[in-house]
Amino acid sequence: MAAETLRADARSNRDQIVAAALILFRDKGIDVSMKEVADHAGVGVGTLYRRFPDRDALISAAAHAYLTDLADRCAAAAREERDAWSALGRFLRECALADVGAFASSVEPALHTRIQADPVSTQVRATVTDSIARLVTRAHDDGTLRSDVDAADIARLMTVQIYTRPTEDRTVAVGRVVDLLLDGIRSAAHP
Template sequence: MPATASRPLRRDAQRNRERIVAAAREVFATRGFAATLDDVAHHAGVGVGTVYRRFPTKEALVEAIFADRIEGVVAVAEQCLAEPSAWDGLTRFMVYACHTHAEDRGLRDVMLSLGMKKRFPDSGDRLETVITELVARAKDEGTLRTDFEATDVPIIFTMVSDLAGAPAGAYDRYLRLVIDGLRACPRNADLGPALTRDQVIGVLSGCVPPVRPRSSAAQ
């Protein structure tokens, strides 16, 4: 009999995997990349060895629990690109993404991390393309200020999502304030040059923790 590439998991192993994934979604949503596999094991009610048998690294677990979530964000972005109003499409996506990041710290960290496109190359490329098109389309429509660039989008996401723990109402207040500041207006002050891609990467690296802390090879 030819050897198969992989065997189906036993029922108990499959149940453990599902418990681990469900627990990881909850732990990462609250703690983001600061969460450890020990945290996940404790929340799932299993030994950490069980977690490591299913997911040998935290990177593997991150990829397993966020692939579908990121694909969902990309799908919404593509829907927004089809909006008749370019301004409505851009701002709808920005509001959706900011709220999603605020509700799930792990999703926020993975989407704004340096490894986003390495872990999810197809979704990352599609999202970058759609955001660029959303910005260009709104500029062509004349509703978006001309000095705003697609590279400004992840910086805004980072800034606003950090307000998720602020007093009630503050989050939406400042998100709307930022969006209103993007409107094209004859009295718009000059923003100066936009950050380069490398500069944006540098800023995000200081705001989003790495999946694996440099001090711990185990996580």
């Protein structure tokens, strides 16, 4: 029982550290101190270093978590929405609400290089890319997506950053901007 609890605690600590790293990398870049990551995660620096022996290990874990989240979001949208167009819209809304663009711009190009060098992250990245490509193909086949819009365009739109004023409801503002984006890539045959 104690070993199972320890494993659960260790897993929880690891998850907290990765979640903190994702937030801090997004907000401050990958050069944030390991102590700040530990503090944000609510763990000691020793606990952080037991889970991640160096910055590269933490960056790799954060990259993997970031890409896995994108893959999960895309797969869920494709599986749960009634058609490819609805799935694309949901996926782009979720990316905007999750500040995918802020994370991507904060960690590029250093993280991109690390992702390409890490076989596990490369595999997850390929899953994201393939999932988006399948959605684009389905939307083209349905005639809902403009024929000149490709998977690379959708990948760029995933990283759109949307500023909202402190007095605005973020969900409403992001929804409005994403609706405008979707109107721009919708096929004229499906207004």
